[in-house]
Every structure is written in structure tokens, then in C-alpha cells.
Amino acid sequence: MTAYRPGVSLTIRPVRDAEFPAWFEASASAFYVWLTYEPGALAAVRRDVWDLDRVIGAFEGDRIVGTFRTFGAQLTLPGGARVPVSAVTAVTVLPTHRRRGVLTNLVADDLARAKARGDAAGILISAEWPIYGRFGYGPATWHARWTVRVRAARLAGVPTGVVEIVQPLEARKILPGIYERYAAAQAGEITRLADRWDIDLGLIELPGRSRWHGIIVVHRDEAGELDAYARYHGEEVWEEGIPDNLMHLDELHGVTIEAELELWRYLVQVDLTATIRADTRREREPLQWFLGDARAARVTHLSDFLWIRPIDVERLLGARRYDRDGALVLEITDVVDGTPGPAAGRYRLEVANGEATCRRTEAAPDLTLDVRALGAAILGGTRLIDASRAGGALEHRPGALAEADALLRTADAPWCTSWF
Numbered sequence: 001m002t003a004y005r006p007g008v009s010l011t012i013r014p015v016r017d018a019e020f021p022a023w024f025e026a027s028a029s030a031f032y033v034w035l036t037y038e039p040g041a042l043a044a045v046r047r048d049v050w051d052l053d054r055v056i057g058a059f060e061g062d063r064i065v066g067t068f069r070t071f072g073a074q075l076t077l078p079g080g081a082r083v084p085v086s087a088v089t090a091v092t093v094l095p096t097h098r099r100r101g102v103l104t105n106l107v108a109d110d111l112a113r114a115k116a117r118g119d120a121a122g123i124l125i126s127a128e129w130p131i132y133g134r135f136g137y138g139p140a141t142w143h144a145r146w147t148v149r150v151r152a153a154r155l156a157g158v159p160t161g162v163v164e165i166v167q168p169l170e171a172r173k174i175l176p177g178i179y180e181r182y183a184a185a186q187a188g189e190i191t192r193l194a195d196r197w198d199i200d201l202g203l204i205e206l207p208g209r210s211r212w213h214g215i216i217v218v219h220r221d222e223a224g225e226l227d228a229y230a231r232y233h234g235e236e237v238w239e240e241g242i243p244d245n246l247m248h249l250d251e252l253h254g255v256t257i258e259a260e261l262e263l264w265r266y267l268v269q270v271d272l273t274a275t276i277r278a279d280t281r282r283e284r285e286p287l288q289w290f291l292g293d294a295r296a297a298r299v300t301h302l303s304d305f306l307w308i309r310p311i312d313v314e315r316l317l318g319a320r321r322y323d324r325d326g327a328l329v330l331e332i333t334d335v336v337d338g339t340p341g342p343a344a345g346r347y348r349l350e351v352a353n354g355e356a357t358c359r360r361t362e363a364a365p366d367l368t369l370d371v372r373a374l375g376a377a378i379l380g381g382t383r384l385i386d387a388s389r390a391g392g393a394l395e396h397r398p399g400a401l402a403e404a405d406a407l408l409r410t411a412d413a414p415w416c417t418s419w420f
Contacts, residue, residue, distance in 0.1 A: 079321025138376025188414025228254035380410030
């Protein structure tokens with residue numbers, strides 16, 4: 001294990017316009033796999049679409065030794081309520097400055113900014129599991145890779161509506177609306193920035209990244225209304241004259257499960273295809289239960305995805321819906337750089353008919369939880385009992401942990417598909 005070295009004197013602040021290329025150069029020290037780009041070129045592309053006030057640098061003198069960027073998003077909670085969150089990305093520390101308190105300073109600065117903005121939580125996709133738990137983040141959603149053997153995959157039922165192939169410019173106009181209708185009802189999903197669509201549809205190419213090339217299809221219901229879309233591209237496999245192409249399903253979303261299944265019906269019938277590989281899908285896919293042979297579709301990879309760091313506990317617990325009723329006093333432990341964090345305190349959570357109130361209280365706690373355990377379980381996709389197995393939960397009343405676990409769980413798992 002690498003020991004901590006003496007700390008450095010840092011200034012944490014947003015970068016200035018002239019410092020933007022140097023910020024990208026610093027971030028490339030960690031994301032060195034993308035070093036085919038010129039920092040100046042990437043800065044030029046991003047300058048007009050990123051909020052420089054949220055592009056943060058850790059400065060040692062005039063040199064950037066750490067990077068941190070956020071953007072605002074809305075997170076859908078169980079039941080459909082949405083809360084503002086701070087989406088964290090591009091977190092790096094120069095290899096020469098690891099374990100010297102740089103990241104701790106960046107996170108503390110970010111939490112102060114997020115609380116001042118009124119964000120209910122911070123969210124991120126963790127590049128490495130061990131890093132973010134110590135800053136209060138917990139893995140709240142999970143995603144799976146599904147592999148579908150097309151020649152054994154036949155969907156039950158009669159096709160409804162129509163499927164159309166659309167070109168990227170047309171898709172740019174219509175896909176965001178379909179996605180928004182889906183995301184507003186899907187716990188765990190977030191709103192997307194406009195430039196994400198330009199990248200995903202291959203309308204722009206980022207320096208150091210390959211432009212997306214593929215096919216885009218949409219589904220219309222019987223009334224002609226758009227209700228689902230999919231993006232996919234292919235990988236040619238043609239052994240011994242047999243077409244066994246691999247289809248990479250980049251994304252598929254439907255406003256309803258029925259609409260989503262109609263696009264699956266289309267995909268498994270595309271000529272020359274032997275296998276569909278679908279990344280960033282649910283751990284439990286409705287598709288499997290509509291197949292004549294459910295073994296034609298299998299989970300071949302499972303991983304954590306969206307991590308959540310509670311900031312406004314009253315808002316997070318009070319705005320979501322619950323599948324059962326109950327009442328608990330929760331004590332949340334939260335420490336940021338040696339001082340109490342924004343989630344620290346006691347909260348009385350009361351749920352009746354699925355609706356909750358959550359308020360700070362001085363009452364004796366039923367259960368003490370570490371903030372990262374609450375972050376993991378907040379959407380109902382990670383069991384609180386699991387998130388606190390290695391510590392982070394203390395019962396003051398027998399059975400309180402099991403009660404809290406049952407209360408936070410949801411029948412339908414949260415799901416996030418938005419990389420950032």
C-alpha cells in the first residue's frame with residue numbers, strides 16, 4: 001500500500017479561459033488512453049458547451065495538478081419525482097501528486113459548491129471502486145451486458161405499430177423527446193446535456209475519439225406517435241461463408257415496455273446477424289420473458305454504474321415514493337475532510353400510503369448509517385443490508401436495519417444508461 005506523502009499547498013478554483021487547454025493536459029495524465037488528441041483542440045470544441053465556472057482545477061502555484069468538472073442534471077427518484085443533482089466527471093490527480101490530499105480538497109470544494117446551489121446529491125460513474133466510498137458515494141444502480149443469440153430468439157405476440165430507419169439529423173430532432181418521456185418515469189435516470197446527442201448520433205467528432213457510425217430506428221404506435229428508439233452498429237463476422245455478424249446495441253429506450261419490445265422484435269430479425277451484444281442494460285430485462293426460448297438471452301456481465309452521494313437527505317427521502325409504509329429515525333454519519341458533511345444529522349422518516357415526510361429531529365435514533373450506505377440504497381436498487389455489511393450501520397433498536405432495508409427497497413430496480 002502506498003503511504004500518504006506530505007500535502008501540498010493548493011488553490012481550488014474554476015479555470016480561466018486561457019487555462020482551459022492546460023486543464024485538459026492535466027486530465028490526460030490519468031486518461032492517457034486518449035492521448036491522441038491535442039489539448040488545445042479539445043478545449044476549442046468544449047469551450048462553448050461547458051460551463052467554465054464548473055470546470056475546477058487544483059493549482060499548485062500556476063500549475064494544475066488536479067481536475068474536477070460537474071454539470072447540473074435532474075435525477076428521477078422512485079415514483080417519478082426529480083431532484084437537482086451535481087454530476088461529477090473528469091476527476092484526475094497528476095501521478096506525481098497522488099496521495100497528497102489533492103482529491104480530498106477537490107471533493108470538499110465541490111460539496112460546498114453543490115450545497116450552495118441547492119443540489120440534493122452528487123452523482124458519478126466510478127472509474128475505480130475503492131476511491132469514492134470514502135467521500136460518501138455509494139453504488140446505487142447496476143447495469144448488465146446482455147448477449148442475445150438471434151437465431152434462437154423469437155418474440156411472442158403480434159407486431160404492433162411501425163419501425164422506421166431515420167437519419168442522424170432527423171434523429172437529433174426527435175430522440176431527445178422520446179428519451180425525456182422515458183427518463184421522467186425511470187428511477188435512476190438523469191437528464192442529458194444537449195451536446196451528448198450530437199456525439200451519440202455521430203454529428204460531431206471529439207478529438208481523440210472515433211465518430212459514431214451506425215443505424216437509428218424509431219417505433220411509432222398504432223396512432224402514429226413516436227414511443228421508442230434504438231441505435232446500433234455492427235461488427236463483421238463471416239467465417240467459412242456463413243454470416244455471423246455481431247450487432248452492438250448502443251442504446252434502446254421505450255416510453256413503454258411494449259414499445260421497447262417492438263424494437264427488440266425488429267432487431268432480432270435483422271439479416272446477417274448471429275448475436276446482439278447490448279451493454280448498459282437492466283439486470284432483469286423484460287425481453288427474456290417474451291422469448292419462446294428464454295435461454296437465447298443471457299446476462300454476460302454485471303457491474304455497478306451510478307454512484308450517489310446524499311447532500312440534502314430531507315429532499316431525497318421525502319420526495320421519493322415507497323412500496324410500503326413505516327417510520328424510522330435515522331442518524332447519518334458524514335465526515336468531509338475532518339468536519340461534519342452536509343448529510344450529517346438525525347432525520348425522522350415517516351411513510352404513509354407510499355408518500356413520505358422527512359425532517360431533521362433531535363429524537364433518539366433507531367439506526368445509525370454511514371452516508372455512503374444511504375447513497376447506495378437511496379433508489380432501492382442496492383439493498384441497505386448489503387451496503388452496510390462491512391460496517392456503516394448500528395442498530396439502536398433491534399430490527400431497525402431490516403425495517404430500513406425493506407422500506408427503501410423498490411419492486412422495480414432503478415436504471416441509469418447515461419454515461420458522463
